[in-house]
Amino acid sequence: MHMTFTVAVAGASGYAGGEILRILLGHPEAKIGALTAHSNAGTPLGSHQPHLRSLADRMLAPTAVDELTGHDVVVLALPHGASGELAAALADRGDHAIVLDLGADHRLTDAAAWQEYYGSPHAGTWPYGLPELLHAGEKTAAQQRAELASARRIAVPGCNVTAVTLGLQPGVAAGVIEPTDLVAVLANGYSGAGKSLKTHLLASEALGSAQPYAVGGSHRHIPEIRQNLAVAGAPDVTISFTPTLVPMPRGILATATARLVPGTDPATVRAAWQEAYADEPFVQLLPEGEWPSTAATLGANTALVQVAVDERAGRVVTVTAIDNLVKGTAGGAVQSLNLALGLPETAGLAQDGVAP
Ligand SMILES: NC(=O)C1=CN([C@@H]2O[C@H](COP(=O)(O)OP(=O)(O)OC[C@H]3O[C@@H](n4cnc5c(N)ncnc54)[C@H](OP(=O)(O)O)[C@@H]3O)[C@@H](O)[C@H]2O)C=CC1
Numbered sequence: 001m002h003m004t005f006t007v008a009v010a011g012a013s014g015y016a017g018g019e020i021l022r023i024l025l026g027h028p029e030a031k032i033g034a035l036t037a038h039s040n041a042g043t044p045l046g047s048h049q050p051h052l053r054s055l056a057d058r059m060l061a062p063t064a065v066d067e068l069t070g071h072d073v074v075v076l077a078l079p080h081g082a083s084g085e086l087a088a089a090l091a092d093r094g095d096h097a098i099v100l101d102l103g104a105d106h107r108l109t110d111a112a113a114w115q116e117y118y119g120s121p122h123a124g125t126w127p128y129g130l131p132e133l134l135h136a137g138e139k140t141a142a143q144q145r146a147e148l149a150s151a152r153r154i155a156v157p158g159c160n161v162t163a164v165t166l167g168l169q170p171g172v173a174a175g176v177i178e179p180t181d182l183v184a185v186l187a188n189g190y191s192g193a194g195k196s197l198k199t200h201l202l203a204s205e206a207l208g209s210a211q212p213y214a215v216g217g218s219h220r221h222i223p224e225i226r227q228n229l230a231v232a233g234a235p236d237v238t239i240s241f242t243p244t245l246v247p248m249p250r251g252i253l254a255t256a257t258a259r260l261v262p263g264t265d266p267a268t269v270r271a272a273w274q275e276a277y278a279d280e281p282f283v284q285l286l287p288e289g290e291w292p293s294t295a296a297t298l299g300a301n302t303a304l305v306q307v308a309v310d311e312r313a314g315r316v317v318t319v320t321a322i323d324n325l326v327k328g329t330a331g332g333a334v335q336s337l338n339l340a341l342g343l344p345e346t347a348g349l350a351q352d353g354v355a356p
Pocket residue numbers: 010011012013014015016017036037038039040041063077078079080082102103104157158159191192193194195196324325328329
């Protein structure tokens with residue numbers, strides 16, 4: 001099937017914009033259109049994305065509606081707040097493009113939760129771009145894919161949210177874990193924070209250290225995880241969530257644990273995860289005894305998941321590894337876009353990563 005589409009990328013100078021360009025350059029149907037930036041408008045893409053050799057001479061236009069209209073697809077790879085504003089302006093212009101928001105603005109269904117965690121007016125809610133999201137009563141994900149199949153707007157999930165949701169949702173949907181006592185601790189690569197300079201990103205401080213951030217329940221991904229697990233069947237999740245910066249450029253290793261529903265045997269637990277992911281092209285439950293590593297996901301749209309029962313502690317332990325920029329952002333976005341366009345879900349998404 002051929003269905004060539006043109007795509008504009010707003011925020012092409014950033015990490016997420018660069019990564020979606022890398023993937024789209026290998027997509028059989030994608031043609032790259034306008035590329036825009038903010039403070040770096042007027043400079044060539046090659047100054048910011050030296051690895052994208054074939055686009056090195058393309059000039060970055062200012063991020064404005066005039067530059068972005070007239071494409072089949074528009075990708076917003078912008079700080080939250082900026083994408084909501086631009087999406088509204090595109091809609092006002094009557095532009096017919098499918099719009100992918102890689103930022104947070106359109107992910108949450110609960111405007112009060114948005115206001116509480118982001119402290120700004122809620123931009124609205126778009127279909128949620130996690131095709132593997134289980135809905136209550138489902139053993140394998142179908143409903144989310146059906147929603148994405150007709151979507152003209154897609155809210156791409158947060159990277160940490162993707163990892164934690166994929167780790168825990170089979171247990172929630174199967175009713176084998178208690179959703180009121182979840183704990184997630186994550187190791188996060190620095191690219192998750194974006195390119196903008198932050199003092200804690202100074203190489204001299206970062207390279208030899210691991211350090212937590214957004215400790216104590218303040219991270220903005222908490223309401224999004226709660227929302228996903230509610231869709232999976234647990235309307236009132238309590239989760240303690242702690243991310244930790246570790247000295248690697250990409251990758252998330254999310255360890256999430258939950259109290260086992262008393263009397264559940266370990267084989268039933270494993271069966272829930274096996275069933276959920278048996279047919280997923282990008283999510284792999286590893287063979288028993290093997291544990292995910294971020295290195296095995298780098299550059300690929302892969303999520304590696306493992307689950308085990310800690311019988312002494314009475315807890316289920318899940319570990320999920322993803323590349324934050326691929327399955328955590330740009331790859332997940334292209335996967336959802338493929339569904340929206342009626343293309344094979346795997347189009348343009350290389351199965352394998354890079355090593356070392
Ligand atoms: N990095 C990651 O792993 C993930 C990122 N995301 C989300 O993707 C989005 C982009 O993140 P990321 O690429 O990491 O960030 P970067 O800081 O690397 O890039 C930000 C991009 O947005 C542009 N920009 C900055 N300020 C503004 C503004 N006020 N108005 C319009 N454009 C602006 C920048 O342009 P210029 O260079 O010209 O300043 C740049 O192109 C964010 O919403 C982020 O939360 C989501 C999941 C994971």
